[in-house]
Amino acid sequence: AQKVTQAQTEISVVEKEDVTLDCVYETRDTTYYLFWYKQPPSGELVFLIRRNSFDEQNEISGRYSWNFQKSTSSFNFTITASQVVDSAVYFCALKDNDYKLSFGAGTTVTVRA
């Protein structure tokens, strides 16, 4: 069964618009970790954030912010005032007690100048 669902396949915005990427996860474990990774056109995978299941505080890092809601099993990611350099594929991932980092299918974000 798919553990991580990223329903948005592609999002296209104009520079300076905000963009929110949805991530819904599924696990029976009470302890788990959620991650976001960025894959720019150059192809490398860049770690952005990790959140554990006991910490529901939202986090902001510059123009990036994350909204974790256990009640809806969601861990959404918002880019504020998007820039062309934000164009990338963004992956949400879950690690629970099977030790495997399971990725969602990714959301391709295109920011147009």
Add this chain to the structure above:
Amino acid sequence: DTAVSQTPKYLVTQMGNDKSIKCEQNLGHDTMYWYKQDSKKFLKIMFSYNNKELIINETVPNRFSPKSPDKAHLNLHINSLELGDSAVYFCASSQDVRDNSPLHFGNGTRLTVT
């Protein structure tokens, strides 16, 4: 200094050949992984080694054989390559598979089988 390095970056070969991809990490991590990213960008774990011991072995054809000579290296050997093996293969490492530290990925090896 590259943290997780894998070679080669590109690999083009014909069906039926045998090829290897090498991976090395200089982060002092105990756990290493191989992931496969298909043409639709989907990332799936293949193998994981913790301190040279195989701990995750997904349903991967036995033509794929990982080898970990020490905890800083995890190589991937593929026998009798098929067209469907074409993908980008990522090596990764983390401090320990049990501590949920983030994975650090290499830059990927794009394998094309013709």
